[in-house]
Amino acid sequence: MGSIGKPIDRVDGHLKVTGHATYAAEFTVPDLVHAVLVQSTIAAGRITGFDLAEAKSMPGVLLIITPDNALRLTQAKGVQQAVKAPLLQDRDILFNGQHVAVVVADTLDRALAAAARVRVRYQRDEAVTDMDAMLDQAYVPKSFRNGARPADSRRGDPEAAHDAAFAKLDVTYITPIEHHNPMEPHATIARWQGDKLTVWTSTQGISGAQTTLAGHFGLDPSQVRVICPFVGGGFGCKGNTWPPVTLAAMAAKMTGRPVKLVLTRAQMFTSNGYRPRTVQKLRASAETDGSLQSLRHDGFSLMSQPNLGEFCEPVALSTEFLYACPNVAVSHRLVATNMPLPTYMRAPGEASGMFALESAIDELAAQVRMDPLAFRMRNYAENDAHEGKPYASKALMACYTQGAQAFGWKARGAAPRSMREGNVLIGWGMATATYPTNRQKATVRVRIAADGSVLVQSGTQDLGTGTYTVMSQVAADTLGIPVSRVRFELGDSALPHAPVSGGSSTVPSVAPAVAAACEAAAGKLRDLARSDPHLGWGDLDASALQVREGAVIGPDRRIAIAALLARRGQSFVDATSESGPGDEKKRFSLHAFGSHFVEVRVDADLGEIRVARYVGAFDVGQPLNAKTLRSQLIGGITYGIGMALLEETHVDGETGRIVNANIAEYVVPVHADIPAIETIVVENAESRSNPLGVKGAGELPMVGVAAAIANAVYHATGMRVRKLPIRIEDVLGSA
Amino acid sequence: MSTVSRRGVLGATLTGLALAPQRGQADETTPASPSGTQAPSSPARSAEALDIVLQVNGSAVPLTVEPRTTLLDALREQAQLTGTKKGCDHGSCGACTVHLDGRRVVSCLTLAVRAQGKAITTIEGLAVNGTLHPVQAAFAEQDGFQCGYCTPGQIMSAVALIDEGHTGSDAEIREWMSGNICRCGAYPNIVAAIRGSVQEG
Amino acid sequence: MQAFTLTTPDGLESATAAAAQGGRYIGGGTDLLQLAKNDVETPDRLIDLEPLPLTEITATDDALRLGAMARMSDVAAHPAVVARWPVISQSLLASASPQVRNMGTIGGNLLQRTRCGYFRDTGFACNKRAPGSGCPAIQGENRMLAILGTSDHCIASHPSDLAVALIILDASVELRATDGTTRTLPLSDLHRLPGDTPHVETTLAPGELITAVSVPASRAAMRSHYLKVRDRASFEFALVSAAVAVDAGAGTVHDIRVAAGGVGAKPWRLPEVEEALRGRPLTPKALADAAALAGQGAKPASQNGFKQVLLRRAVLRALQTATA
Incomplete structure (x- = not known):
């Protein structure tokens, strides 16, 4: 049902x-x-x-x-x-x-x-275009995360722990300017x-x-x-x-x-933002048993001239909580240039930052001779040590095990370059995905008409993510009717207010409001029924009456909504509900999780890198629609494949002008780049994140893709590439 | 990519900003004023304007275009056939794919005047009497899209690809669909839709 | 796009006559209209080649003749081309997208202009587009650009795959001048190196029209192969490509032709590789030694030095594939 x-x-x-x-x-x-x-x-x-x-x-x-x-x-x-x-x-x-x-x-x-x-x-x-030459003039964001938190954080003593540790890493990762190109x-x-x-x-x-x-x-x-x-x-732009x-x-x-x-x-x-170039310095250390000892993640993010606004790619936020690690420090800095204002691009911060963190984890695992998946499990965080809270829910271990199982991870040869077919070097890599569960206030109006049809309205958006569909489902299920009886209207500021569709927050924000408004409208029908003298339900508690199948159903009989409304001379009932965050953010750390497993094939002589096989397993809380969810998951993975292997905006250093401002030379994935993708949605029924237990899925699936591919390229070739995109010339030396 | 044969030595004519001839200015140019407001006027006819008739989805569609007007802009801005999408306007994304005499082409690099006398099929012409073409139905069932903007081009390409016989394997389908970019990343579902409609057909 | 008129000629004579008065030819239009939209090309008058009888594809025992207006997709799929000149079919199928191949023509493909981003954006200086304005690519974003045949004035790479395949087959272009005279030009003489006049790209006379491309039949052509290396798996211009044709009966290389794309200021034949193999026994070592010679005289720019290595490997792989 x-x-x-x-x-x-x-x-x-x-x-x-x-x-x-x-x-x-x-x-x-x-x-x-x-x-x-x-x-x-x-x-x-x-x-x-x-x-x-x-x-x-x-x-x-x-x-x-x-x-x-x-x-x-x-x-x-x-x-x-x-x-x-x-x-x-x-x-x-x-x-x-x-x-x-x-x-x-x-x-x-x-x-x-x-x-x-x-x-x-x-x-x-004279124009400033070379961010990397200006790192010594980097500055602290004025309003990091819109002032919601400081740009830096620290716990323990990462420096001392690093000095004392057995395995150490001190490297720099670079991600380029990327453009959304919807x-x-x-x-x-x-x-x-x-x-x-x-x-x-x-x-x-x-x-x-x-x-x-x-x-x-x-x-x-x-x-x-x-x-x-x-x-x-949209993807943020x-x-x-x-x-x-x-x-x-x-x-x-x-x-x-x-x-x-x-x-x-x-x-x-040049008109609607881009993902800024980042330079990320990672210092990390682990003991011989694979236990993480320290993480230090310092992120520099390209900015425009400050009077255009401010955007900082928050690369190091996942580093704060993802692993059980006693000593962690992160910082975020901006470098002003004569480029346009950057902005959010699909998983801003997480997509770029997790390339660095999840590559570094892979590097540390190799140093202590552990399987990268085992290394991650060894450092699994049961609680969010940064916020000092439990997770509202975290089914990451299930993502690891189910993803690994589906991929056949245990057959992986431990050594780089150990899996080869003729000219083709085969590499298997994996990485973790995580993205915060965001929720904002949203308002929804519901109108139940005499014929039992339902109109649901909210000034939200459908970016192709399936808002029309999943909100219709939530309304249908709440009112016990088929989806075909619901019409959901959005995309008009004359409708009740809903937040921007960003941060994967549309479903966590709007879906609970849809449910609440439907409940409120159903409550009005129940009240009508209880106050209807012909029904004799006046003494019943409201909970004894159900609204479903176009009727109000009591212990002894049912009355069609049409008949009920007709008797009261009404053609409809309606209700408007606002729903917003409760205290869940105070009590819990709210995140979605996932795992990526990928096989790349690298031509040993020609350096061409192709993704051959892909498994992603995700904890998105309660899935609303398996079909549209899968589309979001494969879409995010595809976006991540582009980030890993293809996408880069080239800026002429002399003039600050973009040289490949077109989609022939700003190369995004085409059909031929994308193999069959297996997606797994792990079970995680909960209601702590929000009333429906939904975590959002627009950005999560792209987080970690680039690292999984970089790790697979390392496994295939023995070459560690610490910048994106990973290109032919980066692995030519592997022949 | 291909271009035209061109008169040989690409000298000075290509280098400067050779100015377009300004024909018929007198009756059509309204000088801009700083205050900005102009009397409303419909697009004035100019010497470049050509009356043409295009055969679109089996109907004769009369249009007034310039020689430079692309088929894509003629469909979208004049014929109100906005199902054909403009993604890049440079032949690099495939969103504007239509069929000309049964062959798939990018309408952004097709001059409208050169499409005269050819049978033009757009996404609006695929369904017959409200019944979806099997490929359309397969896209809907397999969720071969998210935002839907590249979808008409993907479907027009997929219909042509099936006619061309490039459905021997998933790899072949992918290669022959690679002129249609889907930024939402629905590729695996699109391949499934095409495979499915071939098997059913 | 700036305004232009479109002339529809009723035959070759009226087409070239219109060109004599300053008109420009439009074939498939797939490159010209991109350039016009970018304001890089601003033709006043276009001459539509579509009505002309230039689309025929004819294969005889001796030769293949491709009308200049034959579509890329039709040539690629032609059974005789697939069987006897496979490198032509392969190079075409590695080009552009199915839609663009349905539009693009053989003549136009040979005359398409570089993808250099500085050339295609009037916001930049570019000696090819605006002579004397400079070449910012030399110190700028040049990963995709040429390492062979460049000059201090231009390092643009030639973008055609087809031209690389055709030059190893000793193809020639049939031309018709504005006065009606015709001539045949070896394809290898069609494109010019940039030197200090990078805006002069071909040896065609003003208004001269390519009417056909002819390709002799050969044993080597039947054992030919095109390899294209690119970041994206499809629908992208070549980083490096290699075309080879080999006749190696009885284990000895009788006839060998090798050329490369993505590396040259024009389609780039590699005689150094051919000479090292011609008349020699066909052995894996001979192939490897010959391929290692590819790219003599290369002058990489700041970002594309790797193309020297990639070129040698692509040539070797293509040789291996063609002789397998």
């Missing part, structure tokens, strides 16, 4: 396979005109002037916005602090690819052509009707877009409506309300026409 956990087909699947799912740029708005961004070709300096005559004279051009004529925006309350610029409010240039003008024309072709003819004159200053480019349609603004925009957070736009244009949030029923992938959204609204206001502004793929590399 019930749909929770079952492999239900996606409720929006039909729309997506027929091309009828409508993404931001695809809404039909009459009188629409097209805006195209113009971006700087220098990284530091100042605009000294524009030559606009040619562009203005081109066919169809309606308006060119520059800092000279741009509307002045306010930075009122509600504007996301992370993203303040560039909004054409001044002539300063802080990075290459910064917006300097917006061209509006009657057709897209014409807007694009004219944008290419906007001439900008600059006074060029398949849907960022897109906005903005329309003003009087002082009311409607935007259709591709966003992970409609409520943040609403308050940011209201703040910029001096409006009350109620005057701004943000609509986004489908997001063509659509979490903030980046300047193009505001610039589209500005262009619409200035032209008096609805404006569509879609970023080109090249502009996606």
Whole structure:
């Protein structure tokens, strides 16, 4: 009984396979005109002037916005602090690819052509682009994790323990700039009707877009409506309300026409953040018995110029708690450069930081001649020593054992280069995954109609993660009806407020609110039934009545909801519930876990590295839908494979300009790179993390993938590669 | 990748910013003003404008385009057929895949005017009378997507791939689907959907 | 993209005549439109080659003739090409994606322009795109770029796989000039090295049109092989590639042709490897010794020195595969 956990087909699947799912740029708005961004070709300096005559004279051009004529925006309350610029409010240039003008024309072709003819004159200053040369000028983040905790932490005496230990490691790992590259480019349609603004925009957070736009244009949030029923992938780059959204609204206001502004793929590399380059220094030590003695993890993260905002890739947070280790110290520092503002990218901090930590663990295991899985089990943490709390739940040991079993890990040859077939070096590697369980306040409205159908509404988002589907399931099960009787609406700021879809928090935040609102609406039906004199249930306790199958069911009989409502002259009952975190965070350490097992095949002569086989086992708490969950898991692993072997944004050192701002040369995995992937979801029914015991699964599966692959490459070749991506040239010496 | 044959010596004509001819300016250009507001006007006809008729999903679709207008932009911005997606606009992602006379192509690198006289099939033309094409149904059942943005291109490519006969093994399917990037990473499910629709068909 | 007009010629004569007046040819358009979208190419007038009768693929006992407008996918799948000139089919199937191969043409493939990121972005200086502006790639991001045939002005690599396969087969291109005269040019003479004029990429006269590519039949062609090394398993330009054709009856190498892609400023023949093998017994050691000679005169840039090693290994692997 019930749909929770079952492999239900996606409720929006039909729309997506027929091309009828409508993404931001695809809404039909009459009188629409097209805006195209113009971006700087220098990284530091100042605009000294524009030559606009040619562009203005081109066919169809309606308006060119520059800092000279741009509307002045306010930075009122509600504007996301992370993203303040560039909004054409001044002539300063802080990075290459910064917006300097917006061209509006009657057709897209014409807007694009004219944008290419906007001439900008600059006074060029020297740009800072080489982060690695600036580590001695690194600084402490002003607002690490939005001020929720300090950037550094320490317990025990890592230095003394390191000095005394048998096996030691003191190395540096590097991860490159990576770009999210969702398949849907960022897109906005903005329309003003009087002082009311409607935007259709591709966003992970409609409520943040609403308050940011209201703040910029001096409006009350109620005057701004943000609509986004489908997001063509986000991965973090659509979490903030980046300047193009505001610039589209500005262009619409200035032209008096609805404006569509879609970023080109090249502009996606400088307009909505990226995962910053990190330099991570790891000092770790272990005793002869494999017991970890110390961990020191110092992370440096590339930043933009500080006045653009702040983002720090929190690389060392997992290091604090993942293993039983008495002496741990971590730090986070930023290095300012003339690059755009970085941002969250799928598992920010964990994905990059666990590459370093889980590689280091592998290195230590090799030093003490232990199997890497056995080494991890030897140092298994039963409690979170950093927070000094028990885990709400932790089925990591099951992930280890079930993953290893499915993979056949015990057949692994201990020595590197011990598994070879002809020219092909075979390597097996593994790593741990972990990601925090986050939850925020969310509000849901439920309406049960006389025909028994249920409408559930919340201003949340579906990034392809399955929000439409799993929320429909939660509602259906709570009300004891088939999923087909539920309609879930999201993606509209006119709906009850829900948080940004980030940090894998949508399910843990919204699902409990769906359940609560359904319970509340069902409670109203029970109350109606108890107060209905014909039913004779007046003396019953509410718990004696069940709402399911479109009826209220008592000990002796049932009454259809339609009949019940008809007798009271009502066509529906509704209820709105807000649900948010309780004290679980005070009592418990909240995390999801997993394990990765991978086989790589390396051509001993040519250095080509291919992933041949993959098993991932995960503790995500209570799974809501086996089908959409598996898609999240294989998707995260695929993203991790890209991180491990392919993805890197190349920045020209002289100009700070990105050289591969396209997806032919910013190489992401294609079909041929991805083998069959086996996913295991370990059983873990609990309700301590949140009422439904759901931990979120969007980011967890990518954490540790890069380390598992790096460890497998080491096992295949004997070469330890401490930077990403791992490339042909890194293993050519292994022939 | 391929390009055009080009007049030989790639001299000065390629190097500077050779300006496009500005035809028919008088009746169409509205100078921008600092205050910004312009009288609303519909896209003005210019000397470059061409009236064409495309055969899309069995229907004649009249459009006004310029020679430079891509088939992708003509479908999305004019014909309101937004099922065909723009991912990179450079032929590198496959989201815009459509069939021209039964062959899969990227519509972002196809000029609309050159598609005249050809049978164009888009994702909107696959289902017949509301019944999903078997490949569409298989994608839905196997969850061959997450965000859904690359999905129309994946499906158009998959339908063509099956016609081409490149379904001998999973490895063959993967190689011949590699022109369609799925950033959500649904690849194993897409392969399963294709394999499944071949077995059932 | 800047505006252009599109001329539809009714035959070769009107096509070349239009070119004489400054028009540019468009074949498959898969590279030209990318460059136009990036404002790297700004043609005023395009001449549509699609209506022209240039798509035929003809295989005789002596030769293969590929119309310039034959699609990559059609050539790759042609039974005679697969059987007798496998390196051509393999190089095409290793190129681009199925969709792009359905569009891209043989003539256009030979004339596609470098993938160097500095060339394809007008926000950078580039001697190939804007002569005299400089080559930031030499000190910049050059992992993918050339190590052979480069100059102080340009280190761009030639991106075509097909051209690498064709030059080992002694292919030639059939050309038609704007005055209607025709000539045949060895493919090896089509592409120019950058020198101090990297913007001059071919030896074609203004408006001269490639109408066909012809490839002689040979025993070596039937035992030919294309190997492409790349980071991604598919749909990526070559880091290094190797094309080989071998005729080694009775254990002696009678005929051997070797070329490489991804390493040269143009499709790069490797005579040093060929000479070391020609007339010699075909032994594993002979192959290894010959492959070790590949890349004479290489001049790596800051990030692509590994291509020297990779080139030798790719050549060896291709030789081994072709002779197995």
